Amino acid sequence: MIIFSKDQFNEIREHCIKVLPNEACGLLAGTIDNSNNKIIQKVYLLRNIDESPEHFSMDIKEQFKVIADIRRNEWSLIGNFHSHPKTPSRPSEEDIRLAFDPNLSYAILSLADKEEIIFNSFIIKDNIVSKEKLIVMGG
Numbered sequence: 001m002i003i004f005s006k007d008q009f010n011e012i013r014e015h016c017i018k019v020l021p022n023e024a025c026g027l028l029a030g031t032i033d034n035s036n037n038k039i040i041q042k043v044y045l046l047r048n049i050d051e052s053p054e055h056f057s058m059d060i061k062e063q064f065k066v067i068a069d070i071r072r073n074e075w076s077l078i079g080n081f082h083s084h085p086k087t088p089s090r091p092s093e094e095d096i097r098l099a100f101d102p103n104l105s106y107a108i109l110s111l112a113d114k115e116e117i118i119f120n121s122f123i124i125k126d127n128i129v130s131k132e133k134l135i136v137m138g139g
């Protein structure tokens with residue numbers, strides 16, 4: 001299970017809307033409790049250097065800064081998020097191909113339906129996608 005606060009979810013949603021028509025991306029840091037629940041402590045909004053509505057690449061310098069901050073706070077890198085401006089909240093073939101770490105969560109926020117923004121998180125292992133339970137506290 002992956003758990004976001006309402007503020008964290010709002011931060012992601014607003015960032016994804018702000019960078020439209022392009023995809024947005026970022027990293028998720030948190031802690032893992034005894035029941036293996038991933039509790040997000042901080043959302044890092046990163047620049048999509050592709051500036052594309054269909055792809056994203058994170059700025060490597062920004063990523064290094066984030067990793068240093070995560071270490072400083074003794075958190076773990078839980079995963080990443082990106083937006084799908086016009087497609088559903090599930091990994092594209094490219095997303096699956098580029099998912100190199102089966103321990104990370106891959107969260108995708110879909111803006112395809114502006115009335116109903118969908119946010120899901122996935123684990124991708126050996127090209128097999130499984131959805132993980134995602135909770136927005138107080139959301």
Ligand SMILES: [Zn+2]
Nearest residue numbers: 084091092095
């Ligand atoms: Zn994608």
